[in-house]
Amino acid sequence: MSLQILLSTYNGEKYIRTQLDSLLAQTYQDFKVLIRDDGSMDKTPEILEEYTHQDPRIVWYGCENIGVVYSFFDLMKHADMTCDYFAFSDQDDEWLPEKLEKAVKMLQTNNSDDPVLYCSDKIIVNEDLMPMDVHVRRDIRRPSFGNALVQGICTGCTAVWNQKLMETLIKHMPNHIENIVMHDWWLYMTASCFGKVCYDKGAYIRYRQHQNNKLGAMITKRQLFFYRLKQLSEPRGLIYRQVKEFVATFGKEMSKENVALATDLLKAEKSVFSRIKILKSKDIFRHKIDDNLVFRIILMLGKL
Incomplete structure (x- = not known):
């Protein structure tokens, strides 16, 4: 079952190598990576070009700076719709080797003609990828559309979803993306409205916290x-x-x-x-x- 990872970068030279290396080290190897660079002014484009020569599964394109939400929607517009599954990726995390394998297995267990979204918990780490002392408990009991109206429980970098959900997203692109809080919240709303959401309490990603995070985790x-x-x-x-x-x-x-x-x-x-x-x-x-x-x-x- 083929999978495409959609990754948005912006001035990510400090961490992007760690993230790309963790993608390439996945136990589930039937994937490719589409990267959109959102107008980086550092060495990120040079690093991306280096990795495209290292592995032909990695492709990137550069555009003007439009912000993280618009950037991920643009990636969805350019996605390969022949793939069975899709995943979002941030530029500054580190995926554990089994991340994609765990997600695909759960999606296959919930194999359906309906849209299905997988998301999971995450390991909160500092800039050096060391686990942080987290005092705020994450309690996900009942994913539903009623919940999705007022709370986004899907952290985009953990999200993996099936082709049917992607078809639904592509067929009904919003006219005013500026009204969308975050791309992953929209993903959760769509899946919970038209299909199923599978939340994995396991954590297979080191979610890096640093001063340049667009959105960080509440840890205290x-x-x-x-x-x-x-x-x-x-x-x-x-x-x-x-x-x-x-x-x-x-x-x-x-x-x-x-x-x-x-x-x-x-x-x-x-x-x-x-x-x-x-x-x-x-x-x-x-x-x-x-x-x-x-x-x-x-x-x-x-x-x-």
């Missing part, structure tokens, strides 16, 4: 607390815009139940009564008890 309760305070103080609306974009993109294809969930949430943007309805709902939620409480506070304050 103090860090998480101040992040939540920031959520309460900042003007919001990103989640509402993302859900509106999703409905505009997929509305005619969605089930009545999922349309109803999305509609209920969107009504809450302007209606206090609709917010109270969401508070009572068991279908729209975040996974951890404290996260769910914060979500409800943000909802009632109109900060989604």
